[in-house]
Amino acid sequence: MVKVFMPQSLKEALRIRKEEKAIPFAGGTDLMVKRGRLRGLAPYFEKPVLFLHKVKELTGVKFEEGRVRIGALSTLSEILENRDIPLILKYAIAEIASPAIRNLATIGGNICNASPAGDTLPPLYVMNARVVLSSFTSEREMKIMDFIKGPGSTDLKEEELLKEIIIPVEFFNIVFYRKVGTRKANSLSKVSFAGVARLDDGIIKDIRISFGAVAPTPLRAPEIEEEIIGKNKVKIIAKIPDILEKYARIIRPIDDQRSTARYRKTISLKILEYFLKEEIK
Structure with missing residues (x-):
């Protein structure tokens, strides 16, 4: 007992x-x-x-x-x-x-x-x-x-x-979260993404990005974020291929019953690209 x-x-x-x-x-x-x-x-x-x-x-x-x-x-x-x-x-x-x-x-x-x-x-x-x-x-x-x-x-x-x-408590005027699962809520994440940014006069003053379910621990890379800070939308768009390549090197998902490593990596980079292209305005 x-x-x-x-x-x-x-x-x-x-x-x-x-x-x-x-x-x-x-x-x-x-x-x-x-x-x-x-x-x-x-x-x-x-x-x-x-x-x-x-x-x-x-x-x-x-x-x-x-x-x-x-x-x-x-x-x-x-x-x-x-x-x-x-x-x-x-x-x-x-x-x-x-x-x-x-x-x-x-x-x-x-x-x-x-x-x-x-x-x-x-x-x-x-x-x-x-x-x-x-x-x-x-x-x-x-x-x-x-x-x-x-x-x-x-x-x-x-x-x-x-x-x-x-x-x-910090101010961010861009707040974006995306979860990819079998169902919207009552399921474990295949991939999750959290992104916040502070945009001032068209310039990124702060940006933070984290992924879930793509590595042994949640993934955040401040050194890559630093490369985005200080840039405007035009420069960010131009730098997206380089940013995606750097994240692709450190995203290390696994195959399991919920998804495949290949799918997780592909969708993670797609969400990141969407965040940088569409959410930062």
Whole structure:
């Protein structure tokens, strides 16, 4: 029989995490699939389970000092309905699963699942999001791009919990998200794309691009973005072949049951080309 803990506070949760090495359980929408429940099997947990739904310190969305702070236990539905959340993240969440799933699924779970096809990750990458990781004795903060290490792998230590996600509030007048899946929402991504830009007097002052499901982790290449910054539409159009070639070198999708590597690479570059040609005006 699995030992279960239901802490009432973050301090209690972190103590249990430290002493028992318990598995964090939030909405369970990803974890139960991993543990076999949705394949008709009884879920299997090799360690105690730490139910976090009563830990209020992990919930809520706050806007302060030019940053949005999202509690890791905030559901996707709560985030979708909050006016302080950047549009690019809302666009992605609106295409995740069904309303019933979004009512359960948490942003912390989606991040810690670390799926290359995780829908919230490309928007969080382009918004330069950071994660706050808490243990019983300390707390640390790091870029989400550094937190995600590989498929299903993060920098979360055995005694830590993801406490919150911090997003700097920045202005972009071009916000574009595209998900390619078997169905519009209730499916895993074959490819996802998040792009934001700030255009001032016809010149790109900032641009950020991220792909999902085309590499072991969500893909962002700031060094290629830098080559676009400072250019007008005419110069960007002229540079598109070079930009596409550079992204083609680093896009490394796989064949799986949802799609082929060839299709993923082709459609990724097509979406990027559309973003640069049609969305930047």
